[in-house]
Amino acid sequence: MIGQTGSGKSTLLKQLLQDLVVGSVVSGRLVTDLKLDNHNFAYVSQFVDNQMIMETPRDELKFVLDNQGLDENQSQMRITEIASYLGIVGLLDLDEKHLSGGQKQLINLASALILKPQVLLLDEPTSQLDPIASEKLMQMIKKINDELNITVLLVEHEIDHAIGIANRLLVMDSGRLILDEFVRDGLQKIYTLPKFKNYLTQVDRLAMELNLSTDLPLSNKKIGQLVSQNMDLVLRTNVPSRTGGEVILQAKKISFRFDFNGRQIIDNVNLNLKSGQSFCVVGPNGMGKTTLLKILTQQLKQQAGQLKFAGKKIKDDFYQKVFVLPQNPAILFMKETVSEELTYQIEHYQSKMSLAEVLQKFSLTGLEQTSPYDLSGGQQEFLALALGFIKQPQLLFLDEPTKGLDPNKRIELGQMLNEYQKNGGTIFVNSHDLLFAAEYFDFVAMMFDGKLSQFMTPRTFFKDKFFYTTEINRALRDSFPEALTWEDVLKRES
Amino acid sequence: MNSLALNFFKRTNSVTVFIYLLAVILIALLFKQIFLSVATLIALLLMSILVRREKFFTYIKFSCVIFIVTVIFNLILNQRGNNVLWSTSFLKITTESVNNGITFGLSFVNLLWAFYLYDALIRVKTVFELLASVFKSIAIIFILTIQFIPKIVNIFSETKAIQKFRTQKKATGIKSSMDLTENVLNKAIANFMNVSDTLILRGFHSCQKRLGKVEFKQIDWQIITIIGLILVSDGILFQTGNIKFIALTNIFLILLPILTGGINRLWWKFYGSKTTVSDTTTVKNYR
Numbered sequence: 001m002i003g004q005t006g007s008g009k010s011t012l013l014k015q016l017l018q019d020l021v022v023g024s025v026v027s028g029r030l031v032t033d034l035k036l037d038n039h040n041f042a043y044v045s046q047f048v049d050n051q052m053i054m055e056t057p058r059d060e061l062k063f064v065l066d067n068q069g070l071d072e073n074q075s076q077m078r079i080t081e082i083a084s085y086l087g088i089v090g091l092l093d094l095d096e097k098h099l100s101g102g103q104k105q106l107i108n109l110a111s112a113l114i115l116k117p118q119v120l121l122l123d124e125p126t127s128q129l130d131p132i133a134s135e136k137l138m139q140m141i142k143k144i145n146d147e148l149n150i151t152v153l154l155v156e157h158e159i160d161h162a163i164g165i166a167n168r169l170l171v172m173d174s175g176r177l178i179l180d181e182f183v184r185d186g187l188q189k190i191y192t193l194p195k196f197k198n199y200l201t202q203v204d205r206l207a208m209e210l211n212l213s214t215d216l217p218l219s220n221k222k223i224g225q226l227v228s229q230n231m232d233l234v235l236r237t238n239v240p241s242r243t244g245g246e247v248i249l250q251a252k253k254i255s256f257r258f259d260f261n262g263r264q265i266i267d268n269v270n271l272n273l274k275s276g277q278s279f280c281v282v283g284p285n286g287m288g289k290t291t292l293l294k295i296l297t298q299q300l301k302q303q304a305g306q307l308k309f310a311g312k313k314i315k316d317d318f319y320q321k322v323f324v325l326p327q328n329p330a331i332l333f334m335k336e337t338v339s340e341e342l343t344y345q346i347e348h349y350q351s352k353m354s355l356a357e358v359l360q361k362f363s364l365t366g367l368e369q370t371s372p373y374d375l376s377g378g379q380q381e382f383l384a385l386a387l388g389f390i391k392q393p394q395l396l397f398l399d400e401p402t403k404g405l406d407p408n409k410r411i412e413l414g415q416m417l418n419e420y421q422k423n424g425g426t427i428f429v430n431s432h433d434l435l436f437a438a439e440y441f442d443f444v445a446m447m448f449d450g451k452l453s454q455f456m457t458p459r460t461f462f463k464d465k466f467f468y469t470t471e472i473n474r475a476l477r478d479s480f481p482e483a484l485t486w487e488d489v490l491k492r493e494s
Numbered sequence: 495m496n497s498l499a500l501n502f503f504k505r506t507n508s509v510t511v512f513i514y515l516l517a518v519i520l521i522a523l524l525f526k527q528i529f530l531s532v533a534t535l536i537a538l539l540l541m542s543i544l545v546r547r548e549k550f551f552t553y554i555k556f557s558c559v560i561f562i563v564t565v566i567f568n569l570i571l572n573q574r575g576n577n578v579l580w581s582t583s584f585l586k587i588t589t590e591s592v593n594n595g596i597t598f599g600l601s602f603v604n605l606l607w608a609f610y611l612y613d614a615l616i617r618v619k620t621v622f623e624l625l626a627s628v629f630k631s632i633a634i635i636f637i638l639t640i641q642f643i644p645k646i647v648n649i650f651s652e653t654k655a656i657q658k659f660r661t662q663k664k665a666t667g668i669k670s671s672m673d674l675t676e677n678v679l680n681k682a683i684a685n686f687m688n689v690s691d692t693l694i695l696r697g698f699h700s701c702q703k704r705l706g707k708v709e710f711k712q713i714d715w716q717i718i719t720i721i722g723l724i725l726v727s728d729g730i731l732f733q734t735g736n737i738k739f740i741a742l743t744n745i746f747l748i749l750l751p752i753l754t755g756g757i758n759r760l761w762w763k764f765y766g767s768k769t770t771v772s773d774t775t776t777v778k779n780y781r
Contacts, residue, residue, distance in 0.1 A: 019694045038697055050688035053696060059619040060696075066623075067697035072709065111696065259548055299655040319658040330681055331649070331656050334673070348661060373684060387660065 001155045002190075002199050003172030005378030005406045009155045012172065013121050016041045016153075034118055042112035046124035046404070048104045057099075057107045058092040064111050082110050086140060101285040102133025109140065113150075120144065122154045126161070127404050130284040130432040132467065135161050157406045160201045160471055163187070163217045171196060187216040198407035202435065202472045206486035220475035228479045232492045235480050242442055244274025247311070248395055248426050249296065254305035255450075256295055265291045266302070267450035275394065278417065278427040279455060280437040282468070283447035289430040290327065292447065293399050296428065297324045323393040327400045329384035330373055338375070338383060339368035345390045353390060362386040363412070377404030385416065395426045402433040414440040434470050438462060438484040458484055496544035498755030505758070508620040510714040514750065515612045517721045521744050522604035525732070528593065531600035533741035537748035538607035544752060546614040557606050561599040568595035634693065645685045650678045717754065721747065 003009045014020040018036045020043065034040040045051060054060040058079065065075040083089045088106055091099065099107065105125055112120060122141065126134035138161040145152045145165065156162050163169075169186030171179035173195070179186055190196040191208045200208065200216075203223045207213045210233065212226045227233060249272075256266040265288045273279055281289050294300040296307070298314055309318045326332065335341045342358050345351070359365045362382045367375065372383055381401060388396060396417075402410050410433075417427055417440055431437055437444050443455035446468070459482045462469045470484045483489050495503075503511060521534060543550050568591065575588030625633040654674065693699070724747045731740050746753070 017695075019699065020691055037700075038695060043695055045688075045691070047688050050685060051692050051695075053689070053692055054619050054622075055617055059617065063619065063622075063698075064696045067700070115697075294655075297659070299652075320662055322659060324656060324659045326652065326656055328652075330684070331652050332660055333681075334657070334660065334677055345660075373680060 001153065001170040001172060002157065002159060002196070003155075003406075004195070005157075005404065005409055006376040007172045008175040009172050010123050012177075013043070013123055013153065013155060016119065016121060017043055038117070039115055040118045041121055042115065042117035042119070043121040044105070044108050044112050044123065044125050046127045048101050048108070048128045051108045051111075052096050052104065055096055056093055057088065057096075057110070060107060060111055061092075061114055064114055068115065078114055082114050086110050086113075100133070101129050102136060105129060105133075105137055106140065109137070109144075113144065117150065119151045119153065122152065124155055124157065124404070126156070126158070128285075131434055132284060134158075138162055138165065141165065157199075157404075159199060160203075163201060163204075164219070184216055188214060195408070198411060202470065202486045203475055206472065206489060209486060210489065210491055220471060223475045224478060227476055227489065233480075233489050234492050235483055236488045236490050242277055242421070244277040244426075244442075245424075246275055247272045248275045248309065249273040249428075250306075250308040250311075251296060252306045252308075254292075254295060254302045254307065256291060256300065256303050264450045266295060268305075269450075269452045271445075271452065271455070273395070273426055273428060275426050276421065276424050277443065278421050278429070278441045279443045279445070280429045280431055280441040281445050281447050281452065282432060282434060282437050285432065287447050288450045289447045290399055292452065293324075293397055293428070293430050297322065297397055299324075321394045323388040323391050323396050325381075325384050325388055325396070325398045325401060327403065329380045332384050332387060333372040333380075336371060337369050338364055338372055341372055341383065342386060342390070345387045349391050351390045351392075358386050358390065363409075378406060378409045381405060381413070382409070385413070389416070389420065393425070395428070396420065398427070398429045398431075400431055400433075401429060402431060402436050410436060434462075434468070435485065438470050438473075495546070496752070496755075498759060499541075499544050499751045501755040501758050502751035503615065505711075505713055506717060507708050507710060507714050508617050509708050509710075510717050511615055511617075512620050512624070513718055513721055515608075515615060517725060518611060518748055519605070519608045520725065521728075521747065522601070522608040525728075525740070525744070526597050526601055527737060528597050528600065529737055530741050530744065531597060531604055534604050534744050534748065535600060535607070537745040538604060538611070541748050541752070542607055542610050542614075545611060549610075553606070553610055557603045560606060561603050564599040564602050565592075565595040568598050634698070642682065642686060642689070646678060646682050649681050649685075650674075653678055653681065713754075717750065720750065 001009055001012075011022070014022065015025070015030060016036060017038065019038075030036065052060055054063050061079050061082065062075055065078055070078070079092075083092055086106055086109065088103075088110060091103055091107065096104070109125075120141075125141075126137055129137065141152060141154070142165040144150050154162055154166070159166075163183060166183050169179065169181055169183050169190070170177060171186070171190060171193075179189060181189060187200060187204055188208075190199055191205075197205075203218050203220060204216045207216065207218050207223055207226065210230075212223070212230065218226075251269060251271045254266055254269045255264060257264050269292060271279075281292065283289055291300065295302050298307070298318065307314055309321075333341060335344055338359075339355065342355055342364075346353065346355060346358070355368075356365075359368065362385065364379065364383060364386065367379065372380065375383060381404070385401075398417075401413060405413060414436065417429075421427060427441075429437075429441065438458045441458060444458050444461040445455045446453045446461075462473050462484055463481045465473070472486055472488065473481070473484050476483045476489065480489055506514075518538075522538070525531065525534065542553070569587055570585065572591050572594055573586045573588070575590030577589035578586060579589060579592065580587045622633050622636060625636050657674075724743045728740050728743055731743075
């Protein structure tokens, strides 16, 4: 199931679990032979960190079974079964703190499946995971669907990994289910709907745009064959590039660790951010991206190395000239309503923009009196971004800004960042959204084990990557190794 | 964690560990005698550093502060005694008051370290099950608190750090602290609701009365018996005034995990591994 942020997908999903329902049904009823409880319907949400109650996966699984009154022998059998099936035996006794995002989501999946449900409800389960972990989780969901014959209802914004395993495609728009078709027909139909065109996978979009095939969804292998057979295609050459100005932020041999004998989270990192340019750091979860951003913005102090802002040591004016949009944008909010948040910011920074202009620009019109905490993830992101742009900082830091954004909002965000950059702003972003990194940034680098690779242009960075790259690059590496998005491959003008 | 202690905690069940921790807290709480308190403190410090090294030095600083503050308060509040060491018009320091102050200071510090061990070793599931069998609502409050407090602390520090980028006003005074706290609580509610949803998903609302049956092995009964015997003998010996022996038994009780682990290690090294496990790498890996 796809649909814009706030279109009612999660609300619909929760209707199937009576204990989670918020509000009341005003009309209609659910028709099912199954009782609407967690014996028949299992639910996994997008909030990776809030779904474990106990300290270890074993305790968590046992907690679920104990609540059902299963005896020791039955519990042991169920845990053995599910742990072996999902390949999590080695994780059972690890402390929750030591599990990665992907591992935690596997445990959440196990906790949901251990009661042998008939239906598995998944609400954006991969939104907080890196691409490799997302792919692994999706493979597991496919296995569950294929082998256990469990019905899966999956809500997602990014359908790249999901579409290959789905039978039907559902589209929600403003609280209404506007499409419910077999995947092939559904994908063709959403291509004709301007609002949902961007939900297509990059591979399918390329096929549709260049009239290569209508037999969707296409695998990377298939599109690779279609493109290599077509002699009329060329690589887009007019890729915009910007030359930067002065170095605005310089980090020299920065190091950081949390424990005395612990892993070096940031290990001797050097970087120079030039004004007017944009930088994106990609990499798996838990590799130090957020810690690096926190050090660069002095939320954490480096234990070794030097940091300079505009050639000088960091002083109080740094906080006036820089804005940080954290992974959880709600951290920034201080007021009761959207309107109060924006008015405070406009007055505080004596901005020339009016409240109405800001609301319109950031798609917040109509939400003036809503509490910032009641906004959807995407709306919160845009409100936080509005607060940042009102401030007009010289340097903007964003931590996983596309998390929870639908494809249209992602594009809007990218365009806003480009506009800010055109006006001289500098951007530093952490993201595991490789497509976003490839589309909107001048330079990309990878963080792994505390080390930061050299910043390179997206084409140089991604062209020799085998696994950690965009779907288009994976599919077309033989014919167009520099192509990163569907827009990079064009029909030759005759 | 030290390998000997780890061996103990792996081989015993959560209830045995809970009983051990209760006994340690009881020892730290009950005996108010300088020699006994010092002996207990040494054992507690040794056990703490072996069990959880990360926060040890932070707690050392904290316990020094606790000790000094307690001694000073005692000297001010309790000025009884005949052997005057030093006196002014408003303060009289006597040997008895110093003795009393140090005893209290050590008791508080011992209690702190006993809870340090408790915090490092207790499993949420054990406390939760014990509470749930008595009163379900308390168990829910416990679980939400356990999940909630670290999150609030985290949100508080993140909000404080990030607000510097939001507003240029320096946050000082009670008003700004209250604003910040209100802010933090607002943000924490969302987390609170997620944890509550998870409890529902895990079926806690419809839970059966009997929660998690714990399996007792021979070693669990042995440890519980030893703990029981030590506590009973402490009670009897304290009345007879045999302080040295009590100190020894208390140290023995606190270090019980290390001693048990040590005995197991020796048994494994000189008997178990030689008689039951082949030295061949492949066989070892297979086993």
